[in-house]
Each structure stands twice: as C-alpha cells, then as structure tokens.
Amino acid sequence: xxxxxxxxxxxxxxxxxxxxxxxxxxxxxxxxxxxxxxxxxxxxxxxxxxxxxxxxxxxxxxxxxxxxxxxxxxxxxxxxxxxxxxxxxxxxxxxxxxxxxxxxxxxxxxxxxxxxxxxxxxxxxxxxxxxxxxxxxxxxxxxxxxxxxxxxxxxxxxxxxxxxxxxxxxxxxxxxxxxxxxxxxxxxxxxxxxxxxxxxxxxx
Numbered sequence: 001x002x003x004x005x006x007x008x009x010x011x012x013x014x015x016x017x018x019x020x021x022x023x024x025x026x027x028x029x030x031x032x033x034x035x036x037x038x039x040x041x042x043x044x045x046x047x048x049x050x051x052x053x054x055x056x057x058x059x060x061x062x063x064x065x066x067x068x069x070x071x072x073x074x075x076x077x078x079x080x081x082x083x084x085x086x087x088x089x090x091x092x093x094x095x096x097x098x099x100x101x102x103x104x105x106x107x108x109x110x111x112x113x114x115x116x117x118x119x120x121x122x123x124x125x126x127x128x129x130x131x132x133x134x135x136x137x138x139x140x141x142x143x144x145x146x147x148x149x150x151x152x153x154x155x156x157x158x159x160x161x162x163x164x165x166x167x168x169x170x171x172x173x174x175x176x177x178x179x180x181x182x183x184x185x186x187x188x189x190x191x192x193x194x195x196x197x198x199x200x201x202x203x204x
Contacts, residue, residue, distance in 0.1 A: 041170070082111055131158075 023042075029035040031044035056065050066072050085107045093102040113125070135154070140147045
C-alpha cells in the first residue's frame with residue numbers, strides 16, 4: 001500500500017510539473033488576463049490567489065490587513081457569526097421537529113463553501129445550486145429508485161465529461177486562440193466590478 005501511494009505521489013507530482021512547464025513555455029501571455037483574448041481560460045485564478053495570499057501574509061503581514069490595524073478587521077466578527085448561527089437553527093429544529101427541512105440546513109457547509117469563491121465565481125455556485133436542488137431534492141423525492149441506481153454514475157459522468165471536454169478544447173481549439181462564440185457568458189468573470197476589484201473608486 002505504501003509503495004503504491006509513493007509511486008502515485010511521485011508520478012503525479014512529476015506529471016504536474018511537466019505539464020505546468022509545458023504550459024508556461026508554450027502558451028503566450030498565460031496568467032496575464034489583461035493581455036489575453038476574451039474568453040481565454042489561461043487566466044490562472046489559483047496562481048493569482050496564492051500569490052495574493054503569500055503577499056498578504058509574507059510581505060504586508062496579517063496585522064496590517066486584518067486585526068488589529070487592517071481595513072478588513074471586521075472580518076473577524078464572522079468568527080462569532082459562524083459560532084452562533086447553528087444555535088438558533090438547532091433550537092428551531094427542537095421546537096418544530098415536524099419541520100424536517102430545518103435539519104437539512106448546515107451552516108458549516110454553507111460557510112465553508114464560501115471559502116472557495118476565490119477563484120470560483122458566483123456563476124459556478126448558481127449552477128451547483130440548481131443541479132444540487134434538482135437531483136438531491138426533486139429527483140430524490142419523486143424518483144427515488146432511479147436516484148439510488150444512477151445518481152453516482154451521473155455525478156461521475158458530469159465530472160468526467162467536463163474534464164474530457166476541457167482537455168479536448170485545450171489541446172485543439174484553445175491552442176489556436178479560439179474560445180467560442182461571442183456572448184455574455186464568454187468572459188470568465190461575474191460581470192460585476194466588485195467581484196474583481198472591491199476597492200476600486202465608486203465601489204465602496
């Protein structure tokens with residue numbers, strides 16, 4: 001078991017390094033969204049997020065960004081929100097045990113999901129929300145046999161389909177600077193200035 005994990009970790013790390021090296025040496029203007037064509041997927045949101053975090057904690061220092069001298073010191077109030085929010089929900093579920101939907105609200109999951117917003121955008125969350133509600137509520141409630149038999153296969157199929165499509169599109173049309181038809185959803189943002197630059201003039 002240890003040998004299998006060791007081989008898998010080594011091969012995965014090696015392939016990741018080689019693919020990253022190939023991308024940075026062959027894709028023009030990668031990780032520079034201002035120089036890329038509209039709709040280009042090579043914006044490197046994870047890399048930019050890691051760079052911002054390293055700068056914030058290593059160069060500036062958390063005390064100048066957050067507590068006690070930072071402009072985001074009020075963020076620490078949400079520690080109290082996270083600790084207190086489940087309490088009234090628990091009391092309501094005890095007072096109204098017939099309301100089963102109260103037990104399905106999970107604040108730790110809701111708040112933890114928010115941690116993925118950078119680099120994930122709000123548009124991703126709406127898609128996850130609609131698909132999750134449809135299959136985990138409507139289909140489960142009205143077609144439980146079908147749900148029990150196919151829901152995990154469907155989940156794997158959706159994930160695999162997206163992965164295969166990204167791979168095919170990346171090594172074919174995207175490499176030729178073709179990113180799709182021009183429409184509202186082509187730009188990889190939330191169409192909201194606040195989402196990318198909350199401190200821009202007029203946004204606060």
